[in-house]
Amino acid sequence: MNDTGTVLEKQTMRKVTMRIIPFTFLLYIISYLDRANIGYAALQMNKDLALSAEVFGIVSGIFFIGYFLFEVPSNILMMKFGARVWIARILITWGIVSVLTGFAQNEVHLYILRFLLGVAEAGFFPGIILYFTYWFRSKEQATTVALFTAAIPVSYIIGAPLSTWIMDHIQWWGIQGWRWMLILEGAPAVIMGIVTYFYLTERPENAKWLTDEEKNWLISSLKEERESRKNVKHLSTLKALADPKVLFLSVIYFVYQTGSLGVGYWMPQIIKGFSGKLTNTEVGLIGMIPYIIATIGMIVWSRRSDRTGERQLHSAIPLLVAGLGLVSAGITKNPYFALLFISISLAGMYSFKSPFWALPSLFLTQSSAAVAIAAINSVGNLGGFVGPYAIGALKDATGSTEAGLVFLSVLLFISFIMVLLIRLEKKQGFSKHQASQSNQLKGEVEK
Numbered sequence: 001m002n003d004t005g006t007v008l009e010k011q012t013m014r015k016v017t018m019r020i021i022p023f024t025f026l027l028y029i030i031s032y033l034d035r036a037n038i039g040y041a042a043l044q045m046n047k048d049l050a051l052s053a054e055v056f057g058i059v060s061g062i063f064f065i066g067y068f069l070f071e072v073p074s075n076i077l078m079m080k081f082g083a084r085v086w087i088a089r090i091l092i093t094w095g096i097v098s099v100l101t102g103f104a105q106n107e108v109h110l111y112i113l114r115f116l117l118g119v120a121e122a123g124f125f126p127g128i129i130l131y132f133t134y135w136f137r138s139k140e141q142a143t144t145v146a147l148f149t150a151a152i153p154v155s156y157i158i159g160a161p162l163s164t165w166i167m168d169h170i171q172w173w174g175i176q177g178w179r180w181m182l183i184l185e186g187a188p189a190v191i192m193g194i195v196t197y198f199y200l201t202e203r204p205e206n207a208k209w210l211t212d213e214e215k216n217w218l219i220s221s222l223k224e225e226r227e228s229r230k231n232v233k234h235l236s237t238l239k240a241l242a243d244p245k246v247l248f249l250s251v252i253y254f255v256y257q258t259g260s261l262g263v264g265y266w267m268p269q270i271i272k273g274f275s276g277k278l279t280n281t282e283v284g285l286i287g288m289i290p291y292i293i294a295t296i297g298m299i300v301w302s303r304r305s306d307r308t309g310e311r312q313l314h315s316a317i318p319l320l321v322a323g324l325g326l327v328s329a330g331i332t333k334n335p336y337f338a339l340l341f342i343s344i345s346l347a348g349m350y351s352f353k354s355p356f357w358a359l360p361s362l363f364l365t366q367s368s369a370a371v372a373i374a375a376i377n378s379v380g381n382l383g384g385f386v387g388p389y390a391i392g393a394l395k396d397a398t399g400s401t402e403a404g405l406v407f408l409s410v411l412l413f414i415s416f417i418m419v420l421l422i423r424l425e426k427k428q429g430f431s432k433h434q435a436s437q438s439n440q441l442k443g444e445v446e447k
Contacts, residue, residue, distance in 0.1 A: 009221075012214040016135050019209060021144065023199060024128050025151045027091065030189050031124055032155035033163075034098045035063055035117065037185055039268045040163040043280050044178040051107055057392025059110045061261075061385030066118025068382055074123025083131040084200045090127065091193030094120035098186025102179040134203055135218075137225050153298070153350060156291040159185075164268075164284030177280075246372045248422055249359060253380030255415040256356075259322065259408040260349045262387025263342070270342070270401050274335035290343040297347030302354035314355035316419040322348030323412035330405035345409075359422075 038045075042056055051059070078086040097120050101113045128148065136144050166184055167177035201207045204218045263270075267290070271283050278286070305314035325345025329338045360372045391404030 008213065008217050012210065012218050013136075015210060015214065016218070017144070020132075020135060020200075021147050024131075024148055027087075027192060027196070028128070028148060028151035029155040029158065030091075030192060031094070031121060032152055033159045033185055034094060034189055035121065036156065037159060037163045037181060038101075038114070039266065040160070040167065040280070040284065041178040041182060043164070043268055043272060043283065044167060044176060048176060048178070049104070049106060049110070051110075053392040053395035054389070055107050055392070057389035059107065059114055060388035060392075062111055063114045063118040063121075064261075064381050064384035066115040067122045067384075068118075068378060070119045070122040071126070071378060075126055078123055078127050078130065082202055083127050083134070084202045085197065087124065087127045087131065087200070088193045088197040090121060090124045091189045091196055093193075094124075095186050095189025095191075095193060096120075098189060099183050100186075102182035102186070131200070134222075137221060150295070153291045153295040157288050157295070160268075160284040160287035160291070161281065162284070164280040164282075164287075168279055168281045243372065245422060246360065246375060248418065249356075249372075250376045250379040252415045252418050252422075253356070253376050254383045254386075255411045255418075256319065256349070256352060257380045257383030258387040258390070259326065259383075259412045259415075260346075260387070261384040262391050262404065262408050263326070263346065263349075266388065266391050266401060266404070267342070270329075270405075271339070273401065274338065286339065289339065290346045293343040294346040294350040298350035298353070301351035305355040305358070311355045311358045312419065312422070315352055315359060316416050318348040318350075318352040318355075319412050319416035319419060320348070321345070322352070323409045323416060326405050326409035326412065330402040330409065349412075356419075 038060055042051075045051065046053075046056055074086075074090075081089075094117055097113055097117045101110070101117070104110045104113055132144050132148075163181050163185065166181040169177070170180045170184070171177050172180065201209070204210070204215055204222070207215055210218070267287055268283055271286050272278060301314065301318065305311060308314075322345045325341045325343075325348060329341035329345065332338050332341065360376070387408065390407060391401060394404040394407060395401050397403070
């Protein structure tokens, strides 16, 4: 490519990136905030509605049942109506359900609304991934998806102090703070859904914010890439799951999600248990610390994995660290050490993700790996129901969350051993560059 072409390429992709990534990053923060803020609501909600620990575990996890059951139908409809329209619809409906959750009067209302929240949000992640393929070539999508998914820990960093501050300081018209928190944090999804409809441009052909030269270059580049891959064979999700290694990885991810989301939803109550003198706002501020550490650890470890091209040990070691951190947090009585161990554990859990999603491309073609990752993600997300429920059931049985943390640590140790045991023979023609690109595959064929 000559200098003129290089300048045009950089100029165009800079515009596309700045137009799309910050906006979708914000949407993902809102998404995770609305699904995870139930953990902070529990600091007041469980007492107000007389919810047992087991019931709260079900309330937290039932979201993932709705998400799992309606992910495929949502993807089918997204292909019919277009990513821009469907993403806007998802935002508006999940925002409405989030707001309505603030008016729940009992556990049945919460079961229904949390299930419906999963139904409403189903398809959001693959919808965004699909939208990225309209604008970014394969060589840009790994970085693009990484920037997008960084919103997950950031949402906890922002959500922890915000949610608890609302609960402590807003009780307008005699309505409890936890209700206002759910209402006020659900409203931005509705607003941003409307903004999404008008802001996102469906395809490069419609981009008035690109010059004709930039638009033509982007359209031709994307077309050239599509044509070069038009004969690639795509496996169905069922065929991908029939592969023993894919099934093995699905179990590993299910166990991982059980631990990760179990801790995520229960962390506010775990921190609250450190001292009866902590206000909700203080709980939120303390809750930022583990996720800041986890974000830094995830970035450093993922870069190391990309630099070395090694994936299996880079997936296994974080699970061992996470398991050791959780069991240590479960048995220590010192609140400062408990917070340190939880931070170490979360750093391990988040560091696991990037190398893990590169594993399928070690034994599958790129197209098959994309479908395999979609299947692994769908099965694994069911762990989001098991984890919160397990901690709740064990808390009711033992009177504390320590037993739940130890139980989840055992699962992480099991997944650590499973990652070590899986035999990953490199497929012919595999390269380190291809491995580093594979992170972008998650969800790519969920459409």
